[in-house]
Amino acid sequence: MSRSQGNAKGRTVTLHMVSSLDGFIAKKDNSVAWMESGGVYEAGVSISAEEIATFLKAIDCYVMGSRTYEHALELGWPYGDTPTVVVTSRKLSASRESVEFYSGDLERLVDVKLAPRFRNIWLVGGAALCQSFLSLSLVDEIRLTIAPVLLGDGLRLFGGLVAEKRWDLKNVVAFKNGFVELSYAAST
Ligand SMILES: NC(=O)c1ccc[n+]([C@@H]2O[C@H](COP(=O)([O-])OP(=O)(O)OC[C@H]3O[C@@H](n4cnc5c(N)ncnc54)[C@H](OP(=O)(O)O)[C@@H]3O)[C@@H](O)[C@H]2O)c1
Numbered sequence: 001m002s003r004s005q006g007n008a009k010g011r012t013v014t015l016h017m018v019s020s021l022d023g024f025i026a027k028k029d030n031s032v033a034w035m036e037s038g039g040v041y042e043a044g045v046s047i048s049a050e051e052i053a054t055f056l057k058a059i060d061c062y063v064m065g066s067r068t069y070e071h072a073l074e075l076g077w078p079y080g081d082t083p084t085v086v087v088t089s090r091k092l093s094a095s096r097e098s099v100e101f102y103s104g105d106l107e108r109l110v111d112v113k114l115a116p117r118f119r120n121i122w123l124v125g126g127a128a129l130c131q132s133f134l135s136l137s138l139v140d141e142i143r144l145t146i147a148p149v150l151l152g153d154g155l156r157l158f159g160g161l162v163a164e165k166r167w168d169l170k171n172v173v174a175f176k177n178g179f180v181e182l183s184y185a186a187s188t
Pocket residue numbers: 016017018019024025026030064065066067068069071072087088089090103104106124125126127128129130132155
């Protein structure tokens with residue numbers, strides 16, 4: 001979705017995370033090797049670096065919880081210069097100009113702070129913040145990338161109190177590296 005698009009609310013909040021087959025988004029030791037490709041699925045598609053760059057350019061801003069922020073800094077910050085809002089109640093220091101911090105009401109964050117400035121808003125974790133967004137019905141789309149691995153233990157993607165809610169499947173993409181991306185829109 002380009003910057004000029006958005007839904008009837010004028011913005012789209014897309015929850016995106018990578019999950020294991022058994023529904024974990026992080027290991028207890030926070031290692032991330034499980035997210036790397038292992039096998040080859042011949043019938044899958046592959047995407048070029050240019051296609052990835054074009055896709056990422058269409059994301060207007062990222063939103064993340066403070067623990068995801070701290071881990072992303074350790075990993076080398078994969079979010080470039082795209083505006084990023086980190087939700088925290090602590091006084092953290094901004095590591096980059098593109099990062100700002102927010103504390104307080106999440107509906108206000110989306111409707112008052114973000115929607116007037118951004119259309120294509122990506123909520124990129126972690127589990128705690130995503131569960132808060134889902135509980136408040138602030139998520140319009142879910143994109144789950146399923147890694148071909150069972151972890152057995154770790155941080156559950158939807159482990160908290162998420163009420164029953166239907167989502168409409170919009171797209172499925174199987175990649176050559178064995179990962180599968182499932183896209184859903186909130187059922188109306
Ligand atoms: N597999 C993936 O795609 C993926 C994606 C993202 C993250 N992760 C992993 O997930 C882990 C982090 O997830 P997590 O669930 O532990 O933490 P998180 O959601 O990243 O961050 C939780 C923190 O965010 C703040 N927060 C969350 N909801 C809030 C609210 N409603 N109001 C104010 N502050 C709020 C609080 O910060 P303060 O405590 O600072 O107040 C809270 O401690 C990391 O290991 C990360 O690498 C994986």
